[in-house]
Amino acid sequence: YSSMARDGGVSCLRSSETMRVGIGGMESPPLDLDEVHVLAVDDSLVDRIVIERLLRITSCKVTAVDSGWRALEFLGLDNEKASAELDRLKVDLIITDYCMPGMTGYELLKKIKESSSFRQVPVVIMSSENVLTRIDRCLEEGAEDFLLKPVKLADVKRLRSYLTRDVKLSNANKRKLPEDSVPVNTSLPPPPSPFTISPVSSDSSPPLTISPESSDSSPPLSPLEISSSPLSSPIDDEDDDVLTSSPESSSAPEESPARRQKMRSPLD
Amino acid sequence: MDAHVAQLQMQYRNYILSLYQQGFLDDQFTELKSLQDDGSPDFVAEVLSLFFDDCVKLVGNMARALDQIGTVDFCQVGANVHQLKGSSSSVGAKRVKGLCINFKELCEAKNYEGCVRCLQQVDIEYKTLKAKLQDMFNLEKQIVQAGGIVPQVDIN
Numbered sequence: 001y002s003s004m005a006r007d008g009g010v011s012c013l014r015s016s017e018t019m020r021v022g023i024g025g026m027e028s029p030p031l032d033l034d035e036v037h038v039l040a041v042d043d044s045l046v047d048r049i050v051i052e053r054l055l056r057i058t059s060c061k062v063t064a065v066d067s068g069w070r071a072l073e074f075l076g077l078d079n080e081k082a083s084a085e086l087d088r089l090k091v092d093l094i095i096t097d098y099c100m101p102g103m104t105g106y107e108l109l110k111k112i113k114e115s116s117s118f119r120q121v122p123v124v125i126m127s128s129e130n131v132l133t134r135i136d137r138c139l140e141e142g143a144e145d146f147l148l149k150p151v152k153l154a155d156v157k158r159l160r161s162y163l164t165r166d167v168k169l170s171n172a173n174k175r176k177l178p179e180d181s182v183p184v185n186t187s188l189p190p191p192p193s194p195f196t197i198s199p200v201s202s203d204s205s206p207p208l209t210i211s212p213e214s215s216d217s218s219p220p221l222s223p224l225e226i227s228s229s230p231l232s233s234p235i236d237d238e239d240d241d242v243l244t245s246s247p248e249s250s251s252a253p254e255e256s257p258a259r260r261q262k263m264r265s266p267l268d
Numbered sequence: 269m270d271a272h273v274a275q276l277q278m279q280y281r282n283y284i285l286s287l288y289q290q291g292f293l294d295d296q297f298t299e300l301k302s303l304q305d306d307g308s309p310d311f312v313a314e315v316l317s318l319f320f321d322d323c324v325k326l327v328g329n330m331a332r333a334l335d336q337i338g339t340v341d342f343c344q345v346g347a348n349v350h351q352l353k354g355s356s357s358s359v360g361a362k363r364v365k366g367l368c369i370n371f372k373e374l375c376e377a378k379n380y381e382g383c384v385r386c387l388q389q390v391d392i393e394y395k396t397l398k399a400k401l402q403d404m405f406n407l408e409k410q411i412v413q414a415g416g417i418v419p420q421v422d423i424n
Contacts, residue, residue: 046354051314053308153303
């Protein structure tokens with residue numbers, strides 16, 4: 001699927017989707033901040049088409065696969081190679097169905113969270129069934145969010161909001177000020193998550209983009225590039241989106257497990 | 269405005285409303301329509317086409333499974349029902365989805381006759397929906413061919 005460029009660990013997703021990015025934590029040249037890449041996993045073709053459309057509408061690049069195995073294959077996790085040897089794919093979000101034959105979304109989630117390359121990538125679980133124990137289990141395993149099917153545009157927009165780097169605001173507001181995003185944050189309690197994210201990231205960008213540790217993260221953005229964007233949709237999800245906590249550099253990506261975040265209750 | 273176009277548009281509106289009122293479609297269908305735009309003008313048709321392909325496949329699987337009289341694998345039937353429930357839910361095929369919910373329970377209860385009857389209903393239901401949506405798409409085509417624009421129908 002993807003052609004991987006070899007520039008300092010930052011990979012191109014596909015040949016047509018190169019991003020002009022910096023290396024490591026350095027300040028990067030203007031980034032096409034809209035090129036969020038999502039890996040969608042669902043055994044249902046209908047659902048893949050729908051989720052793909054939903055994601056494309058929210059300006060994401062999408063790779064859709066039909067099984068957990070294919071997802072691992074795509075991520076290069078299907079063999080035992082040390083992640084350091086692999087060109088890293090740029091994956092900003094993984095969204096997966098829960099009930100799939102072979103490998104369930106939960107099992108896929110576990111494998112992703114066990115991998116050093118991708119454990120910081122937010123994983124969202126989709127399910128047609130609103131089973132609280134299932135939701136809890138996924139949260140405990142480190143899932144970012146849980147969406148009840150059928151998935152709607154509002155759901156995806158909300159996801160997008162914790163990945164987004166708003167181009168306009170980023171260009172307009174080069175200062176990284178925690179205050180910029182504080183107004184957005186103040187209504188939300190800080191999450192108990194070990195992955196603390198800088199308030200300067202628009203809503204909550206995934207730790208992987210900021211942590212100096214993860215070379216597999218999406219192009220590390222200079223803090224200056226990341227700005228808070230106004231929340232377009234109400235955050236009904238408590239802590240999920242915008243985090244007030246300490247600078248992301250303080251969160252060691254290795255502290256993966258038991259990442260508890262409150263999620264949107266499917267009962268909302 | 270061309271009277272013919274206006275008439276077609278009214279016909280279309282009424283038709284769509286009736287599909288919702290009669291429970292064929294639910295708000296997920298509305299959602300899908302909202303995802304369609306000039307850049308992806310056939311999105312809904314494409315998704316529905318895939319859905320109906322799914323129906324054919326899954327109903328076929330279930331029929332075969334239920335044919336194994338005496339050794340019916342209800343888990344297998346249930347798995348197919350689950351898939352059909354999922355895709356019908358994703359496209360807003362309300363009646364089909366509703367049937368699948370019942371169907372699932374029948375599988376869990378290993379109610380053979382119930383399953384067979386339910387499968388027949390599912391078969392009828394998806395085919396009915398398919399015909400109705402085909403009529404809807406035809407109306408859209410007629411409107412466009414008559415030089416008009418397919419109206420957005422406000423369900424509420």
